[in-house]
Amino acid sequence: MTKANRPSRADAEEAVRTILSYIGEDPQREGLIDTPKRFIGAYDDWFKGYSEDPEEFLSRTFEEVEGYDDIVLLRNIRVESHCEHHVAPIIGTAHVGYLPSDRVVGLSKIARVVDAYSKRLQSQETLTNQIAGALDRVLQPRGVAVIIDAEHQCISTRGIHKDDISCVTRSFTGDFKADPRMEDRFYRLIGG
Ligand SMILES: Nc1nc2c(ncn2[C@@H]2O[C@H](COP(=O)(O)OP(=O)(O)OP(=O)(O)O)[C@@H](O)[C@H]2O)c(=O)[nH]1
Numbered sequence: 001m002t003k004a005n006r007p008s009r010a011d012a013e014e015a016v017r018t019i020l021s022y023i024g025e026d027p028q029r030e031g032l033i034d035t036p037k038r039f040i041g042a043y044d045d046w047f048k049g050y051s052e053d054p055e056e057f058l059s060r061t062f063e064e065v066e067g068y069d070d071i072v073l074l075r076n077i078r079v080e081s082h083c084e085h086h087v088a089p090i091i092g093t094a095h096v097g098y099l100p101s102d103r104v105v106g107l108s109k110i111a112r113v114v115d116a117y118s119k120r121l122q123s124q125e126t127l128t129n130q131i132a133g134a135l136d137r138v139l140q141p142r143g144v145a146v147i148i149d150a151e152h153q154c155i156s157t158r159g160i161h162k163d164d165i166s167c168v169t170r171s172f173t174g175d176f177k178a179d180p181r182m183e184d185r186f187y188r189l190i191g192g
């Protein structure tokens, strides 16, 4: 949706009032007067990824690493996303590694890429591939490995109500895909 035909903030807050009425609430009662404003504020936060360009975070790279060419791995990056089917939270952990070719990127930027794609409506499969794809395109490393392990609240708090299920997805490219030893090393480094 282009910026021009996006509804206004006032329209969005009105839509929240409609939902509050739909669930049987009175949007005018004291405790709910500011709720539409807060609700949209929370959505601005949860979906701020639409206004971010993940690849831009990776544009600043460093070459002076004394020839370091082994795995760079960020473990346990918290993932906070929302499923595109129910707009329910997806909460979990990402492990992201890459094998640099001639340059490395600031470590925090990898977590920023995870965040920028997470703060959108997602399926876990798409999210996993988008993170790997961005690293692959911009850094052109010898390989990228992404694993996400997450709980979907549309499974735990509604519908089937199974709170002990976690979903694991992975996207491996380059050497991580082609060489089983690299795949093994990645798993050993993330401790699983
Ligand atoms: N593949 C995939 N499915 C997801 C993800 N998040 C939620 N889902 C699933 O999306 C499916 C949507 O199924 P539908 O039958 O259209 O929706 P529903 O009637 O609400 O399904 P139930 O959750 O089974 O009650 C459900 O099975 C969800 O578990 C995800 O990241 N990836």
Ligand SMILES: [Zn+2]
Residues within 6 Å of the ligand: 083, 084, 085, 086, 087, 088, 152, 154, 155
């Ligand atoms: Zn869902």
